[in-house]
Amino acid sequence: MSLLKYESQIREPLVDGNKDYHQVTEDIIRPIEMKPSRLWYIGFYISVALLLFGVYSVYREVTYGIGQWNLNKTIGWGWDITNFVWWVGIGHAGTLISAILLLFRQGWRTGVNRAAEAMTIFAVMCAGQFPIWHMGRVWMAFFVLPYPNSRGPLWVNFNSPLLWDVFAISTYFTVSLLFWYSGLLPDLATVRDRAKTKLRKLLYGVASFGWTGSTKHWQRHESLSLVLAGLSTPLVLSVHTIVSFDFATSVVPGWHTTIFPPYFVAGAIFSGFAMVQTLMIILRKVFGLQDYITLGHIEAMNKVIVLTGSIVGIAYITELFIAWYGQNPYEWYAFKENRANLFSPYGWSYWLMMFCNVVSPQMFWFKKLRRNIAFTFFMSIIVNIGMWYERFVIIVTSTYRDYLPSSWSTYYSPSIWEIGFYLGTFGLFFTCFFLFSKYFPVIAVAEIKAILKTSGENYKNKMTDIEKADAEKFYIEEVEHAH
Amino acid sequence: MAGGIKKFVVGCFDDEAVLFPAVKNVRRAGYKIHDVYTPFPVHGLDHALGLRETSLHTAGFIYGITGTTTALTCISWIFTKDWPLNIGGKPHFALPAWIPITFELTVLFAAVGMVLTFCYLCQLSPFVKKHHFHPRATDDLFVMAIECTEKTNEAEVTAFLEKAGAIEINTQNAETGWWIGRYDKVQKLYAETEKGY
Numbered sequence: 072m073s074l075l076k077y078e079s080q081i082r083e084p085l086v087d088g089n090k091d092y093h094q095v096t097e098d099i100i101r102p103i104e105m106k107p108s109r110l111w112y113i114g115f116y117i118s119v120a121l122l123l124f125g126v127y128s129v130y131r132e133v134t135y136g137i138g139q140w141n142l143n144k145t146i147g148w149g150w151d152i153t154n155f156v157w158w159v160g161i162g163h164a165g166t167l168i169s170a171i172l173l174l175f176r177q178g179w180r181t182g183v184n185r186a187a188e189a190m191t192i193f194a195v196m197c198a199g200q201f202p203i204w205h206m207g208r209v210w211m212a213f214f215v216l217p218y219p220n221s222r223g224p225l226w227v228n229f230n231s232p233l234l235w236d237v238f239a240i241s242t243y244f245t246v247s248l249l250f251w252y253s254g255l256l257p258d259l260a261t262v263r264d265r266a267k268t269k270l271r272k273l274l275y276g277v278a279s280f281g282w283t284g285s286t287k288h289w290q291r292h293e294s295l296s297l298v299l300a301g302l303s304t305p306l307v308l309s310v311h312t313i314v315s316f317d318f319a320t321s322v323v324p325g326w327h328t329t330i331f332p333p334y335f336v337a338g339a340i341f342s343g344f345a346m347v348q349t350l351m352i353i354l355r356k357v358f359g360l361q362d363y364i365t366l367g368h369i370e371a372m373n374k375v376i377v378l379t380g381s382i383v384g385i386a387y388i389t390e391l392f393i394a395w396y397g398q399n400p401y402e403w404y405a406f407k408e409n410r411a412n413l414f415s416p417y418g419w420s421y422w423l424m425m426f427c428n429v430v431s432p433q434m435f436w437f438k439k440l441r442r443n444i445a446f447t448f449f450m451s452i453i454v455n456i457g458m459w460y461e462r463f464v465i466i467v468t469s470t471y472r473d474y475l476p477s478s479w480s481t482y483y484s485p486s487i488w489e490i491g492f493y494l495g496t497f498g499l500f501f502t503c504f505f506l507f508s509k510y511f512p513v514i515a516v517a518e519i520k521a522i523l524k525t526s527g528e529n530y531k532n533k534m535t536d537i538e539k540a541d542a543e544k545f546y547i548e549e550v551e552h553a554h
Numbered sequence: 555m556a557g558g559i560k561k562f563v564v565g566c567f568d569d570e571a572v573l574f575p576a577v578k579n580v581r582r583a584g585y586k587i588h589d590v591y592t593p594f595p596v597h598g599l600d601h602a603l604g605l606r607e608t609s610l611h612t613a614g615f616i617y618g619i620t621g622t623t624t625a626l627t628c629i630s631w632i633f634t635k636d637w638p639l640n641i642g643g644k645p646h647f648a649l650p651a652w653i654p655i656t657f658e659l660t661v662l663f664a665a666v667g668m669v670l671t672f673c674y675l676c677q678l679s680p681f682v683k684k685h686h687f688h689p690r691a692t693d694d695l696f697v698m699a700i701e702c703t704e705k706t707n708e709a710e711v712t713a714f715l716e717k718a719g720a721i722e723i724n725t726q727n728a729e730t731g732w733w734i735g736r737y738d739k740v741q742k743l744y745a746e747t748e749k750g751y
Binding site for chain 2: 092223226230235245246249261264265277278281289290293294297299302306309313520
């Protein structure tokens with residue numbers, strides 16, 4: 072046994088401090104059992120206020136129609152779909168961390184996966200709002216579902232990327248939710264078994280589905296997690312691929328490119344990790360979880376950010392090059408005049424995007440900066456601003472001048488209700504996240520315990536003597552011990 | 555199908571390194587281990603207990619291909635037989651355009667099916683009541699429950715567990731059958747435990 076548990080001391084510990092199993096439970100569950108702090112209430116009320124503003128904005132949009140937004144003749148998508156793609160992109164990091172990093176056997180995922188998955192679910196919820204309310208007559212939203220109906224039956228168009236999106240987003244949401252909740256069951260059982268009051272026992276008893284921790288159940292649970300990870304891996308790649316098809320299958324200059332799927336997926340992971348950084352840096356501070364979300368975790372995520380940011384950078388330059396090389400006058404005009412020309416109406420947004428997404432993440436090549444919390448927090452905000460502008464650039468600069476100069480629209484800027492809707496989704500996101508952090512274990516307790524004896528700091532320190540010993544002798548002793 | 559009330563000797567261990575040899579010795583001595591409850595998945599414990607591999611992934615595969623065939627048959631029937639839409643004169647049977655939805659439904663069916671099967675097999679549901687041998691089994695203890703038959707000498711088992719390194723040993727009665735909403739009426743919880751958590 073002990074042979075399998077050995078991990079070199081050269082690797083940074085994933086759990087700092089002198090922890091045993093009980094201490095892990097204490098550290099992570101205690102915030103749930105205490106009254107929330109003042110800061111929590113302040114944050115929560117601000118989020119609810121934003122949410123209410125969003126609800127009112129949507130109410131106006133539904134009552135008076137899409138005219139409440141400043142969309143115009145050629146810019147039919149504007150902020151609305153920009154926000155949709157932005158939120159969906161953010162929703163990619165959670166499943167990437169929990170699924171792809173599980174398959175790659177990355178131990179550091181255990182510290183951040185629970186909160187990142189929650190973030191994914193809330194981000195997809197926010198994303199879903201935009202296409203739904205953009206329908207205008209939202210009471211007809213069920214028309215997107217294929218079901219035998221009295222209109223023919225007139226079916227949905229299965230060849231349309233917009234319908235693929237319906238399937239992709241709803242599947243992604245469902246599978247992420249199942250993955251997240253099945254992982255939560257054992258931890259909710261831990262909360263249940265520590266509960267002092269009757270109400271808590273009842274609520275967490277219901278929520279934990281009567282989990283006992285039986286060996287057979289764990290065996291099935293492991294199998295379930297592994298297969299769900301295997302399923303989610305192509306799923307997470309497919310979702311943003313399909314979102315990119317919404318653009319790529321059209322014949323609009325600037326959208327009609329085959330590079331879109333990988334470019335969108337890399338961008339999604341990029342912005343998703345930035346959002347995870349924003350949330351984790353606050354979370355570890357507020358709940359005192361610095362021993363579980365260590366500098367090593369933050370550095371690992373910054374490495375992903377510099378990698379995906381660079382992929383995004385290559386994609387930007389490639390599409391610019393191909394627009395010129397392809398010799399299509401419309402395509403080249405869209406890039407040269409509508410985007411890259413700093414003095415065109417939206418040129419500033421293109422260069423802002425370039426700076427935030429391509430130039431600034433390169434700072435993370437320096438180890439000092441990767442391990443600097445304040446800088447990481449600052450960068451995570453910059454990256455998400457940049458990624459929002461990427462979608463804005465794609466949508467608005469490609470549509471505000473179409474083939475017919477007479478329909479070139481005037482300058483598009485959002486109305487207060489468009490902005491209000493966007494702020495409202497921030498309200499929804501943070502309201503959900505505050506409630507999650509108050510009522511659920513924000514770190515996967517059971518998974519931390521499972522890696523504690525290989526990657527915990529105090530257990531690693533015990534390896535010092537063994538590492539000094541002769542390797543051959545160590546092997547013989549360990550093997551004999553194991554049998 | 556009530557399992558009836560059964561008696562268990564329960565031994566708690568605080569270290570998996572002690573637990574593994576204990577499991578081995580208990581099984582070697584001929585006692586029947588009902589189950590071991592652990593706060594996290596202990597790798598290799600299922601083999602040590604002699605449990606067979608789970609077939610959950612096979613179920614997942616079957617659900618997955620069900621999703622694939624559902625998507626393909628439905629879409630092809632709708633677009634070629636029921637209501638063939640003329641989309642720019644393109645073929646009605648447009649397989650490449652259906653791949654995204656087919657893939658999504660494959661994943662959806664597999665995931666939902668597997669989770670439901672998992673919950674069914676483990677009898678997990680919101681209002682199910684189960685016997686919990688020790689409240690710290692979800693915190694830091696590895697709890698081994700040994701089933702007693704008429705022949706079992708409890709004192710002997712207790713002594714055996716003590717020697718194997720258990721830090722806390724007690725005897726509990728529990729119903730082995732489980733189903734929704736009835737289980738708690740007849741069970742006795744860890745009332746017999748000395749510490750009475």
